[in-house]
Amino acid sequence: xxxxxVASPPGIQAPKISLAEAPPVAxxxxxxxxxxxxxxxxxxxxxxxxxxxxxxxxxGWNFAVGKGGPVAALTACWLAGILxxxxxxxxxxxxxxxxxxxxxxxxxxxxxxxxxxxxxGLYLVMAYTMLEVSNAIVTGDLLEAFMAxxxxxxxxxxxxxxxxxxxxxxxxNYRGVLASxxxxxxxxxxxxxxxxxxxxxxxxxxxxxxxxxxxxxxxLPYGSLGILAAMHFGLWFYLxxxxxxxxxxxxxxxxxxxxLGTMTGMMTLLIAATATWxxxxxxxxxxxxxxxxxxxxxxxxxxGNRWLEVFLFFGTLFATVASANGCINDASRAWFAxxxxxxxxxxxxAVHPIYHTPYRAIVFFVPVAxxxxxxxxxxxxxxxxxxxxxxxxxxxxxxxxxxxxKWPLGTIQRGYVxxxxxxxxxxxxxxxxxxxxxxxLGYGTQLVAMMSFYIIxxxxxxxxxxxxxxxxxxxxxxxxxxxxx
Amino acid sequence: xxxxxxxxxxxxxxxxxxxxxxxxxxxxxTLYLPLLFKLAGGxxxxxxxxxxxxxxxxxxxxxxAQWEKLGIAxxxxxxxxxxxxxxxxxxxxxxxxxxxxxxxxVFLFRYSDREYRDVIAERFGSDDAPxxx
Numbered sequence: 124x125x126x127x128x129v130a131s132p133p134g135i136q137a138p139k140i141s142l143a144e145a146p147p148v149a150x151x152x153x154x155x156x157x158x159x160x161x162x163x164x165x166x167x168x169x170x171x172x173x174x175x176x177x178x179x180x181x182x183g184w185n186f187a188v189g190k191g192g193p194v195a196a197l198t199a200c201w202l203a204g205i206l207x208x209x210x211x212x213x214x215x216x217x218x219x220x221x222x223x224x225x226x227x228x229x230x231x232x233x234x235x236x237x238x239x240x241x242x243x244g245l246y247l248v249m250a251y252t253m254l255e256v257s258n259a260i261v262t263g264d265l266l267e268a269f270m271a272x273x274x275x276x277x278x279x280x281x282x283x284x285x286x287x288x289x290x291x292x293x294x295x296n297y298r299g300v301l302a303s304x305x306x307x308x309x310x311x312x313x314x315x316x317x318x319x320x321x322x323x324x325x326x327x328x329x330x331x332x333x334x335x336x337x338x339x340x341x342x343l344p345y346g347s348l349g350i351l352a353a354m355h356f357g358l359w360f361y362l363x364x365x366x367x368x369x370x371x372x373x374x375x376x377x378x379x380x381x382x383l384g385t386m387t388g389m390m391t392l393l394i395a396a397t398a399t400w401x402x403x404x405x406x407x408x409x410x411x412x413x414x415x416x417x418x419x420x421x422x423x424x425x426x427g428n429r430w431l432e433v434f435l436f437f438g439t440l441f442a443t444v445a446s447a448n449g450c451i452n453d454a455s456r457a458w459f460a461x462x463x464x465x466x467x468x469x470x471x472x473a474v475h476p477i478y479h480t481p482y483r484a485i486v487f488f489v490p491v492a493x494x495x496x497x498x499x500x501x502x503x504x505x506x507x508x509x510x511x512x513x514x515x516x517x518x519x520x521x522x523x524x525x526x527x528x529k530w531p532l533g534t535i536q537r538g539y540v541x542x543x544x545x546x547x548x549x550x551x552x553x554x555x556x557x558x559x560x561x562x563x564l565g566y567g568t569q570l571v572a573m574m575s576f577y578i579i580x581x582x583x584x585x586x587x588x589x590x591x592x593x594x595x596x597x598x599x600x601x602x603x604x605x606x607x608x
Numbered sequence: 609x610x611x612x613x614x615x616x617x618x619x620x621x622x623x624x625x626x627x628x629x630x631x632x633x634x635x636x637x638t639l640y641l642p643l644l645f646k647l648a649g650g651x652x653x654x655x656x657x658x659x660x661x662x663x664x665x666x667x668x669x670x671x672x673a674q675w676e677k678l679g680i681a682x683x684x685x686x687x688x689x690x691x692x693x694x695x696x697x698x699x700x701x702x703x704x705x706x707x708x709x710x711x712x713x714v715f716l717f718r719y720s721d722r723e724y725r726d727v728i729a730e731r732f733g734s735d736d737a738p739x740x741x
Binding site for chain 2: 189190235236237238239240242335338339344345348349352406407408410411414421424425427465467468469470471487490491494495498499500503507517518521559560563564565566567568569570571572573574575576577578579580581583585587588589590591592593594595597598604605608
């Protein structure tokens with residue numbers, strides 16, 4: 124039987140679900156152990172982390188420049204790095220201990236409760252779907268710009284490419300996309316090479332030759348408040364790095380490989396993000412950079428090197444298509460898992476009899492993705508994705524406190540114990556609060572809209588949906604009874 | 609003593625379709641409509657530049673050259689440069705947003721804990737008497 128193992132995603136991590144082994148309805152307790160080979164080392168964990176986040180270097184991060192100026196964006200990049208270091212530490216401990224299929228969704232079921240798990244499932248679905256939409260928007264804009272730069276006569280309707288991207292990738296996922304997920308890593312490697320080549324080609328060792336920071340770099344156009352506001356899109360530099368911890372069941376030594384692989388991944392991304400910022404801020408006026416849809420492709424154009432422009436075109440295209448592919452894969456699996464547990468209609472918990480894919484969940488979100496892609500600005504869809512991630516991180520910070528309280532150290536076997544508890548979770552809560560405020564500055568309506576969505580959905584779950592959920596099936600780990608219950 | 613397992617009702621196909629449709633409606637009304645009616649992302653101010661030049665837009669020679677390499681004339685750049693975020697804090701709106709976020713998490717954790725007690729009681733048994741639902 125085909126074992127469709129989900130490699131984790133851009134965005135927040137999605138459940139790992141072996142579809143071939145998934146029962147049609149809620150899993151009976153105790154859960155059947157899904158046998159995964161422990162073959163991965165720190166290097167694999169590093170590659171997984173860098174691979175899933177890299178698309179953030181090609182688009183989206185630059186809106187932080189628009190919110191606070193280039194210096195604020197760089198500061199936000201480093202502050203967001205601290206936030207994600209806390210996320211990685213906490214998630215390494217929980218994921219290496221909650222060895223149940225389902226990622227953060229399963230963790231919430233075991234540590235907090237069904238309503239929290241329902242919300243985490245929605246966070247995952249919305250974060251991935253909005254990231255998929257963002258990728259489709261960038262693909263359409265990129266192709267339109269490239270055609271125009273090539274001098275192709277006539278006009279190109281970018282919306283056609285957006286729809287085509289979503290439908291084609293949904294079809295691939297419907298048919299079973301294991302091979303293309305494997306290809307994602309190679310595509311991402313090519314995209315990473317594009318960043319490195321661009322950095323070298325701009326001769327950073329010779330300031331003024333290509334890069335003109337002396338004339339283009341400005342201070343803080345919004346003052347110090349701009350640094351705070353820039354934290355909003357600063358998260359985009361790393362959104363999804365915590366997906367590395369999803370490999371917990373497959374690494375040889377979780378206690379060593381997870382933190383080591385994740386932290387080296389963080390360092391790599393920090394360096395790549397700083398390099399990307401350095402090149403772009405030395406080539407473009409900050410006002411343009413702050414609203415560009417394809418900043419790295421534009422940087423390639425501004426070097427005047429036609430080959431580099433083409434390379435960056437393909438780098439951006441590869442990164443966005445690979446990311447959108449992973450997003451459809453992971454959003455559909457999160458929705459499928461919720462259907463299987465009856466948090467959503469059980470109809471969505473069906474597996475295709477031939478392709479072994481969650482085909483109903485895949486098809487369900489296609490019209491939603493198309494609607495947002497053809498009619499919504501990129502910064503808005505990215506904001507929806509970031510907000511869903513942010514809610515997940517907030518829940519994670521509170522979740523680790525409950526986890527340590529319900530099962531203190533020594534009561535269950537942990538793959539990894541993060542140090543200095545509760546400092547990381549308190550720091551994470553503080554930085555999450557700062558980021559909510561950052562989103563409020565300029566995007567307050569969207570923040571309230573997103574909260575309204577989750578509040579109404581929660582009310583619907585409590586008043587209606589929960590009655591279809593089997594209570595005892597929500598806890599499948601072989602742990603002692605939690606303290607206080 | 610373990611609690612008697614709760615047996616959920618079977619949902620009809622029509623009920624499942626209705627629930628699925630409801631989620632789509634919820635996404636449409638709460639997330640898409642604010643964007644459609646331009647209610648979201650409105651925290652900006654706009655400065656008009658009649659007959660803009662690079663100098664009037666505050667762009668030096670290098671900046672102007674980069675704009676032109678990108679195929680953007682001063683008229684179009686004026687719209688981009690003239691649009692700035694408005695960070696004047698509306699304290700009542702901020703307070704309302706904080707209440708919404710904190711209230712959401714408080715409700716989420718309190719109600720989840722209530723449900724979690726049912727889950728634990730059914731899985732492990734409970735020291736407390738089972739609560740009527």
